[in-house]
Amino acid sequence: MNKGNLFIISGPSGSGKDTVLQKVFSLCPNIKFSISVITRDMRPGETPDGKYRFISREKFEEMIANGELLEHNVFVGNYYGTPKKYVEEQLESGFDCIVEVDVNGAAQIKEKMPDAVSIFICPPSFEVLKSRLSNRGTDSAEAVNKRLEASIGEIKRAKEFDYVVVNDNLEDAVDGFISVIKSQHLKTKNNTSAIDSIVNK
Ligand code: 5GP
Numbered sequence: 522m523n524k525g526n527l528f529i530i531s532g533p534s535g536s537g538k539d540t541v542l543q544k545v546f547s548l549c550p551n552i553k554f555s556i557s558v559i560t561r562d563m564r565p566g567e568t569p570d571g572k573y574r575f576i577s578r579e580k581f582e583e584m585i586a587n588g589e590l591l592e593h594n595v596f597v598g599n600y601y602g603t604p605k606k607y608v609e610e611q612l613e614s615g616f617d618c619i620v621e622v623d624v625n626g627a628a629q630i631k632e633k634m635p636d637a638v639s640i641f642i643c644p645p646s647f648e649v650l651k652s653r654l655s656n657r658g659t660d661s662a663e664a665v666n667k668r669l670e671a672s673i674g675e676i677k678r679a680k681e682f683d684y685v686v687v688n689d690n691l692e693d694a695v696d697g698f699i700s701v702i703k704s705q706h707l708k709t710k711n712n713t714s715a716i717d718s719i720v721n722k
Contacts (some may be wrong), residue, residue, distance in 0.1 A: 522714055523709065523714050524612050525553075525613075525618055525676065526617045526618075526706075527618050527638070527709065528617065528619045528637070528639075528702065529622060529630050529640070530622070531642070531675065532641060532643065533624060533650070533654075533668075533673075534671065535669075536644045537642065537644065541694050541698060544695045547722060548695070552617045553607075553616045554618070554649075555604070556571070556574055557573050557601055558574045558590075558600075559573045559602070559604055560600040561575075578600065581593075587674070588601060591601040591603040591605040591608055592631075592633075594622070594623055596670070597667055597671060602626075603622060603626065607704075624675045639681075639682050640682060644672075654668055668706075686698050703710075
């Protein structure tokens with residue numbers, strides 16, 4: 522059995538990344554999602570059993586000290602991190618795994634795991650980005666501006682990624698994303714078990 526593939530996904534707040542990911546998971550149910558640990562407050566509409574585990578700063582710092590995180594970063598004043606064990610277990614068991622992180626987290630993972638495939642989800646324009654951030658209605662104007670600034674900062678680093686998916690039309694974005702996954706499956710290194718099982722008969 523070949524190991525699973527790790528896909529690192531980044532995209533600024535307002536890129537529509539969550540919607541793209543939800544659709545990808547509904548179409549590719551075997552891909553595992555790495556749940557992040559974070560220290561920010563839960564937003565309206567979020568639940569404790571969703572895409573994040575909400576933990577205290579003390580607990581987060583303990584996880585850093587114990588080497589339990591594959592990467593971590595401070596984003597708009599809060600810690601965000603990827604627990605290492607879950608990701609390693611999925612890959613070892615042959616499952617593909619998606620980690621959704623900011624650009625700093627993506628760079629940290631890529632350095633430790635150069636075989637990981639990184640995908641940046643990008644909004645189609647500044648105007649669309651701004652309007653998506655303002656229309657969420659869950660944050661204050663100050664928070665929206667902070668996120669807009671952070672988003673532009675992230676887009677400046679999009680060129681560090683292996684692939685860029687521009688999310689103008691959801692269907693096309695999902696299609697592009699799944700093409701990357703499929704082409705990764707066709708890589709020779711992901712088919713050595715099939716080859717060996719024939720050659721070694
Ligand atoms: P939000 O607070 O809007 O849900 O997320 C803020 C940013 O943190 C987004 O760019 C999101 O991709 C990123 N993020 C989510 N989970 C992680 C993580 O585990 N590690 C890092 N470095 N960033 C994360």
